[in-house]
Amino acid sequence: MEKCIYFFxxxxxxxxxxxxxxxxxxxxxxxxxxxxxxxxxxxxxSSTTIPISGYINQSIQTLLFVISIFILFKEPNKKNKYIxxxxxxxxxxxxxxxxxxxxxxxxxxxxxxxxxLFFQYLSIAYILILSIxxxxxxxxxxxxxxxxxxxxIASIIIVLGFVGYFYYPILNxxxxxxxxxxxxxxxxxxxxxxxxxEISNPVELANRVTLQSxxxxxxxxxxYPEENLRRIxxxxxxxxGDNYKILLWKPIYINCMMMDALLVxxxxxxxxxxxxKDPPQGAYVDKIMFxxxxxxxxxxxxxxxxxxxxxxxxxxxxxxxxxxxxxxxELMMILFFSLRLRFITSVQGEFYETELAANPHQIxxxxxxxxxxxxSQFFNYKVFNGRLFQKSTGK
Numbered sequence: 240m241e242k243c244i245y246f247f248x249x250x251x252x253x254x255x256x257x258x259x260x261x262x263x264x265x266x267x268x269x270x271x272x273x274x275x276x277x278x279x280x281x282x283x284x285s286s287t288t289i290p291i292s293g294y295i296n297q298s299i300q301t302l303l304f305v306i307s308i309f310i311l312f313k314e315p316n317k318k319n320k321y322i323x324x325x326x327x328x329x330x331x332x333x334x335x336x337x338x339x340x341x342x343x344x345x346x347x348x349x350x351x352x353x354x355x356l357f358f359q360y361l362s363i364a365y366i367l368i369l370s371i372x373x374x375x376x377x378x379x380x381x382x383x384x385x386x387x388x389x390x391x392i393a394s395i396i397i398v399l400g401f402v403g404y405f406y407y408p409i410l411n412x413x414x415x416x417x418x419x420x421x422x423x424x425x426x427x428x429x430x431x432x433x434x435x436x437e438i439s440n441p442v443e444l445a446n447r448v449t450l451q452s453x454x455x456x457x458x459x460x461x462x463y464p465e466e467n468l469r470r471i472x473x474x475x476x477x478x479x480g481d482n483y484k485i486l487l488w489k490p491i492y493i494n495c496m497m498m499d500a501l502l503v504x505x506x507x508x509x510x511x512x513x514x515x516k517d518p519p520q521g522a523y524v525d526k527i528m529f530x531x532x533x534x535x536x537x538x539x540x541x542x543x544x545x546x547x548x549x550x551x552x553x554x555x556x557x558x559x560x561x562x563x564x565x566x567x568x569e570l571m572m573i574l575f576f577s578l579r580l581r582f583i584t585s586v587q588g589e590f591y592e593t594e595l596a597a598n599p600h601q602i603x604x605x606x607x608x609x610x611x612x613x614x615s616q617f618f619n620y621k622v623f624n625g626r627l628f629q630k631s632t633g634k
Contacts, residue, residue, distance in 0.1 A: 262584065266309060270302045277337050284345040287354075292562040299569045300333035306576045313584050319521045321387055322379065325372035332368065335361055356413055362491055363406055366498045370398040373502050373531060377509045380520060401501060405494040418456035421486045425474050427451075432478060441475040442468065481551040489546050496542035499535045506532045523579040530572045537565050 280286075307327040314320045338346075339357055347353035375394040382390065408415045416422065431438075431448050438444050445468040451458040462470060477483050509528055513520075541561055548554035 262309065262580070266302075266305050270305045273301050273305070274298055280337075280341070284341055286340045286344050287342075289340060290559050290562075292559050292566065295566055296562060296569070297333050297336050299566060299573065300330050300336070302573060303569070303576060304330035304333060306573065306580060310576065310580050310583065313580060315583055316521065318379065318387065319524075321391075322372075322376055322521070322524070325368070325375055329365075329368045329372050332361070332365055335364070352414065355416075359409065359413075359416070359491065362495060363402070363409070366495055367398065367402050369531075370402070370498060370502060371395060373505055373528075374398055376524070376528065377505050377512075380509060380518065381512055383518065401498065405497055409490070409494075412456075415456075416487055416490060418453075419486075419490060420453040421474070421489065422483075423453045423456075423458075424450045424470060425477060425483055425486055428471060428474055429478060429483070441472040444475065445471045476549050479550075482549060484551050485545065485548055485554065492542040492545045496539050496546075499539045499542065502535045503532060503539070506535070521579070522582045523575045526575045527572065527579075530568055530575065533568045534565060534572075537561065537568065 304327060307323050307330055310323045311320060311327055314323060339354070339361060342357045343350075343354040347357075350356075371394050374397055375390055378385070378390045378393055385393075403410070412418065427450055428444060428448060432444065435447075438447070445464075448467075448471065450462050450467050450470055452460050452462055461467075474486075477486055506528055510525070512518075513525060541558060544558070544561070545554055
């Protein structure tokens, strides 16, 4: 009898491993099909050449999309389904990133500003969807007893309020970036220098050209001589090559930086509440939030570097290096999304998540291997074991 039970357990374990292998194979196969279709499209249609880091970044995001889809369908806790639905929508934007490479080359070729508008609104879409995903998770943690639609309403209203505040000029005028004071004044000196190539310094240019002050796309008056010289000295450095693109995209990057800072604040609120109350939550969710914190912090540095740059080429090289750090964080996100999927498809994980949904106040928070590592390496285990990172007992 004991032998029968032993062999039954071995066979059951083999079946579970086999199921996980099949699940992994499905994920890899789905992802491979997407990448192959993309590579085939590049061969068939004209597209913009982007750095290798860009292709890797887009590919990782599509893999996260595929994993999120599987988590969405396998998730035993209905409330957590919506958390990963938000991430699924966010990572689906990677397909629009793929499409952007063909804009102006194979599609929308007759539209002069097609690439400008596509990138502009794609940037807003990325920060909008991610903000809703993060804020929903924060509200879900703090106001666990709220209904799902209430959490969505609160998340969407707050995010739309900030997005509307920061991006209203762009949403109101699609070509707003071409009507900023920086660009209007730049166009004035660029046009003059183009027809008077003998001008070699900003002082000489300031003696011949008087810039105007602009508001809402309209000229409101000439600058005083001192201010005129100061502005020309500053704008003169952007005349070379593609440096003007920094002036053009500066408002977008400033707004993205402000939204990133807002997200960092909400994520810190998430961890602050978690430390204070230590509520039970889905396995690996806090690790995913930490990686988003890292990604948005890196994004703030990227945006700050962009608006403070003068040479567009130098910034591009610096951005590529920084993007590899982002890629590392995204690879770690793949790890924890995969661990989440493996956990919820296990017997132990399914039981824990089901109990968490039914009796959240009767179950302690799951402690994973990362928690154990942090406890053993950085904290006094005896002090924190009774308060934080308590492993579920399945009460």
